[in-house]
Amino acid sequence: MKNILKSSNIRKIVFISLIFIIILGLSVLAGNVKLRNVNIKFSNNQEITVLTSKTKISDILEENHIVLEEDETVTPGLDAEITNTNKIVITLKGEEPSEIAENANTEINTEEIIEDYTNITEKIETVIEEIPFETVTKDVSNGSATTRNAIIQQGENGERKVIYKVTYKDDIEISREELSSEVIKEPVDKIVQVQTKSVITARSGYSRTSGISGQSGIYKVTAYCACMQCCGKTNGITASGAKATANHTIAAPSTFAFGTKVVINGITYTVEDRGGAIQGNRIDIYMDTHAEALQWGVRYVEVEVLN
Ligand SMILES: [Zn+2]
Structure with a gap:
């Protein structure tokens, strides 16, 4: 009785110990599984890179279903272990493998790989971006010493719709790739005309050329x-009833009919208002x-009446 009890106890202890050893061994194994990128170069010079936990050349080839032809040989040999160059070169027999260069150990473990791919998110983002207008200068002063710049056309920014693929790691943008771009609104050039200065001060005798009301x-x-x-x-409502608009509305004496077009400094205005x-x-x-x-103040300026 005693003996039987004893031996069954020993068996129990041995069994439990075995399980312990197996669990311990497995966890040690799991921690030590090293993955590496191995570059395989074929006899036709094509190359592939495979991720493997194997170290023996024949195992790595087998794992990737690579079978050597009769006239082919492999470096290092089939029974050899992979070197820290992580390169396998298949050549035709008699040919020297041209390169088994020493390079950095590219051994990586599973944890690093998992770490690399966590918290990476990709988002497609649509952004409306401004296209700044350009300023074009046209010189019509014919080399005159006194010139002034007149804005003939106000610039307006355009807009484009851009679709980006944005990659985030832990919510921090790490890359942005433009997938497509579409112009929604073309920008309008700002046109500045360099003109001969025709501002004449009262002292220099503007009255001599002063306009007769209603004429240029x-x-x-x-x-x-x-x-x-x-x-x-x-309320900005003019004497003609139209809403006053910048770069458009002017007030002129009643000798100008409403609607008369008048060019001042290159901008065409319309007579829409009166003033005491x-x-x-x-x-x-x-x-x-x-x-x-x-800012405009008072200026004596050439006025061209169009109609
Ligand atoms: Zn005011």
Whole structure:
């Protein structure tokens, strides 16, 4: 009885110990599985790179279903272990393998691979981007010593729709690849004309060339906005009933019919407004802000009446 008990106890201990040893062994194995990238070069010079945990050349070839032809040989040999160059070269018999270069050990373990691929996310992002307008300068001053720049056309930024593939690692952008781009709105060039200066001060005798109301000539040109100070009201509605618009609306004496087109500094304006002080050879240009109107001040400028 005693003996039987004893031997069954020993068996139990041996069995439990065995399980321990197996678990221990397995975990040691799991921790030590090293994966490496191995470059295999074929006799036709094609190359592949395989990821393997095997180290014996024949095992690595077999794992990748590579069978040597009769006239082929492999370096290192089939029974050899992979060297730290991680290169296998298959050549025709009699041919020297040209390269088994020593290079960095590319051995990587499973944890590093898993670490590399965690928290990598790719997103497709659509972004509307501005296309800045360009400024084009046209010189029509014919080399005149006194010139001034007139804006003939205001620049406007364009827009394009861009689709990006954005890669994030831990929410930090690591790469951005443009997949497609489409122009939604073409930018409009800003056109600046360099003109011969025709601003004539009162002292230099503007009256000599001063415009006869309703006709082309030199006018005293001022500017205004839709503020209380300029108009005594703020709704921006002109005497013609049209809403005042910058680069478009001017106030002129009643000798100009509403709708008359007038060119000042290269910009074509339309007579839409009147003003108490706008009599004789005077014109008032509507501007968006009071600051712009102040900046304009009073100028004696060539005015061309188109109709
Ligand atoms: Zn104002």
